Amino acid sequence: MKIHEVERTPFFSAKRLFQTRVASLLLTCSILIFLTGCTDSTPDQNVMTEPSLPSVPVDTLATLPSPRLPNDSALTLRIAAHPERDMNPLTPKHTDTQAVFSLVYEPLMRMDEDGRMELVLAESADFNASYDMLRIKIRDQAVFHDGNPVRVEDARACLNEVIRQVTGDVPRALESPASLFSDEIVQPSESESEPIKTLPQDPEPTEKQPQETDDPEQGTDDSSDTENGTAENGDAEHDQEDSPDPISGMTTTLRDIVAKTTFTDALDGQRILTFPQEGGFDPAEYSTLYQYRMRALDNIDSVSIEEGVLYLGFHVPDQNAAQYLTFPVIPASFVRNTTSLVIPGSGEWKITPGGFHGYYSLHRVSSGKGISTIEVLPYDRLLDAVRAFDEGDIDLLFMDETTAPLYSSRSRIRKQRFEAPGHFALYFSGQKDSAIEARDRFRIALGEHPITVNELAAPHESARFPILKGDWRLFGSIEVHSRFDPTVSLTALERTGSSSPFVLLVPEGFLPARLFNRLEPIFLLQNMQLEIEVVAAADWFEKLREDDYDGAILTDVALCALDPVEWLDGLDGAGLWSWREYADASLIATLESLPACPVISDEESPEVRDAQYTSALRSVFDTVPVLGIGGLDTMVWYGSDVQGTMSGTWNAPYKEIERLTLWRP
Known part of the structure; x- marks a missing residue:
């Protein structure tokens, strides 16, 4: 029998030593790789997921202009408006111009968005108990842009001019209107639970007093009866005709006065105080309501001043007469001025004339954050202004009640609508x-x-x-x-x-x-x-x-x-x-x-x-x-560069315009 013997490798052989070292090295590398994969990667380490990018110059990194924030004093807005024949705010103006002028010229009172009357230049306004006289006090702090104070004489001159443009005449002035004003007064901002009944006026109360002649037209009236201490013009006869008869006790109503009122042929039936924007339908020409209230101006019997207080006297009571105090107030010396390019106002903005016809700009009176300049660009047709808006040449575009329906369906335009x-x-x-x-x-x-x-x-x-x-x-x-x-x-x-x-x-x-x-x-x-x-x-x-x-x-x-x-x-x-x-x-x-x-x-x-x-x-x-x-x-359209919203009303939409923000570079 043969016995096979197995060949043994020596314990300290070179071959065994080499195999052991290689295995240890491989094991160490595996452990290191495993540990490296468990650590957080950095941009330098993780070159596979975040490769290095080529360097880019710093001035080319921005893709959008920096916003023009409200603290930038050089912000300028561009607004479209019709060119006007003159710059007097008391003469008829287009509605878009009146919207701009609402920033420059202030009224005695203004109606807000829910129909409430708020005081502006007036410190107070109140009716007497019978609603046939209205008393207005002017704020002492009110100042025009030229530095002169707003006087009660300025307010009277402006109101008389508005009445003259509509009726062709001016009311008379009483010497002592305070004596006719009842001790019991009510505010025009209050209402009674029962309707006010028309009360007869005192028979011929004004014939006992001479008339003031501060107004140039009234001062040249040859019909004044100084011998009897009376001062009458064309309105005196009207007062005798339309006043209640003290003998019969019959009461004349405001409707009766409106029915009898006839104006001059040049003014009758026209929208006197406002021109609509070109291309739109003007409802005032067909409005029974507008004609009624305009003819009711003939109910104003007297516009008088006593001790720095303005008094309006009426033939018959008129509880809605406070809306006549919404006219712009300018210095009395400018009421019929149609040549000056700059007429002082008292608002937060003042006018600076431009270099060509129809162009002008507004500048804020007081310093502060936000919009500081408004450029008013003239356009004869609204269609041209709309085209300029689409091309980015106009930032804000106002449309009145005659043209807003034509463009209300335009999409992709930010709009703000005001109930008129x-x-x-x-x-x-x-x-x-x-x-x-x-x-x-x-x-x-x-x-x-x-x-x-x-x-x-x-x-x-x-x-x-x-x-x-x-x-x-x-x-x-x-x-x-x-x-x-x-x-x-x-x-x-x-x-x-x-x-x-x-x-x-x-x-x-x-x-x-x-x-x-x-x-x-x-x-x-x-x-x-x-x-x-x-x-x-x-x-x-x-x-x-x-x-x-x-x-x-x-x-x-x-x-x-x-x-x-x-x-x-x-x-x-x-x-x-x-x-x-x-x-x-x-x-x-x-x-x-x-x-x-x-x-x-x-x-x-x-x-x-x-x-x-x-x-x-x-x-x-x-x-x-x-x-x-x-x-x-x-309606107001906002351009794509304009951020923010204004808080105006239907005829004064630019209130708080300075709070808007521009993104234009």
């Missing part, structure tokens, strides 16, 4: 029964047709009544502007036989296609064929009185305050509807107890007053053959 005191409605003509029936037929058809009131009003906001949605008298009530809910079906009032025409009067230039596209099917549901008759402004009021039509689109705008009572009185004054004959007297009293201009009184809780006023509003308009369609608004 305007209203348009569908009026049904005819006798009481037939007119109310025609309105109810339309209501029912509107309820059955698959469209909403909002769509009917487009591009305007819907509005059932002539009152702002944010008006303080509604106290936040939104139901007052909700759509009508019909209580009967259309078949109850449906006509039989062939279709009959419905002749609708439409102001010339007021042709919103969407409105008439929605009206036509509603009339078809009533078996009527819509026929539109376009009427020019010169023939509008005469055509309304002819009563040979079925309906009319009424477009109204207020001088300052939108008030349902005055809107209805405007209908009455135009000969369309004597609403007081059909409405309940207590409901009329409720509406008259809250005039347009005041603010909330603390005498009655808002909840109770809200229910009373809104209920009366609905009930009264149920007796009137009108259907409210929509309201009006103004």
Whole structure:
């Protein structure tokens, strides 16, 4: 038997030593690699995920310009406006110019966004107990840009000039108006729970006092009777004619004065104080409300001064007269100046004339953060201004109530809309029964047709009544502007036989296609064929009185305050509807107890007053053959370089304009 022996390797051989060292080295490398992978990587270590980039010069790193923050004193905004014939804020101006001038020239009082009257240059303003005199005190600290103080004589001269432009005459001035002012006074910002009744004036109270002659025109009046201590002009005869008869006790109302007032042919029926933007429809030329309030200026009997206080006297009480104090105040020496390029104001901004016609700029009076300069660039046509805005040459573009509907649908533009005191409605003509029936037929058809009131009003906001949605008298009530809910079906009032025409009067230039596209099917549901008759402004009021039509689109705008009572009185004054004959007297009293201009009184809780006023509003308009369609608004476009928002109103949209921020390099 053979035995096989295994060959043994020596313990200390070179081969064994080499294998051991290699294994140890590999094990050490593995441990190091494992530990390295568990540590946090840095840009230098993790070269696979964050490769090094080539160096770039520092001045080319920025891709956006640095924002022009409000603490930059060199910020300049560019605004478009129509060129004007003169720079006097008391003469008629385009609406976009008036919006700019609201930064430069301040009024005695201003109406805010919810219809409240707020004091500006006036320190106080209050009526006497009978509402036939208004007393205004000027702030002592008010100063014009030329350093001269704002005087009560300046305010009187400006008001007289506004009245003269509308009526062709100026009120008289009393020597001692304070003696006629009752000791018991009420603020124009207060309201009584009962409507104010017209009280007879004292017979010929002003004939005992001589007239002041501070006004140059009044000083040259040859008809003044100095022998008897009287001072009369053309208004004195008017006062005798329109004042209540102390013997018969008959009371003259403001409606009576408006009905008798006639202006000069050059001014009658025109929108005196404002020019609309080119290309838009001007509702004031067709507005019964605007004509009513402008003619009510003839109710101002006297504008007087005593001991630094301004007094307005009225032929008959006028609780809404405070809105006449919204005119701009300038120095008395400039009231008829149409040549100066710079007329001092008292606002936060002052005017600097430019190098060519129509161009000027505004500069902030006081130093501070934010916008410091506004360049006003002239454009004859709004279309040209819109094109300049699209090209980035204009930062802010204002559109009034006549042009805002034309551009409200433009997308990708930041807009801010302001509710304006305007209203348009569908009026049904005819006798009481037939007119109310025609309105109810339309209501029912509107309820059955698959469209909403909002769509009917487009591009305007819907509005059932002539009152702002944010008006303080509604106290936040939104139901007052909700759509009508019909209580009967259309078949109850449906006509039989062939279709009959419905002749609708439409102001010339007021042709919103969407409105008439929605009206036509509603009339078809009533078996009527819509026929539109376009009427020019010169023939509008005469055509309304002819009563040979079925309906009319009424477009109204207020001088300052939108008030349902005055809107209805405007209908009455135009000969369309004597609403007081059909409405309940207590409901009329409720509406008259809250005039347009005041603010909330603390005498009655808002909840109770809200229910009373809104209920009366609905009930009264149920007796009137009108259907409210929509309201009006103004609009501001913001350029892409502009950040921030202003807090203005419909005719003064640039309030707090200095808070805007520019991103323009």
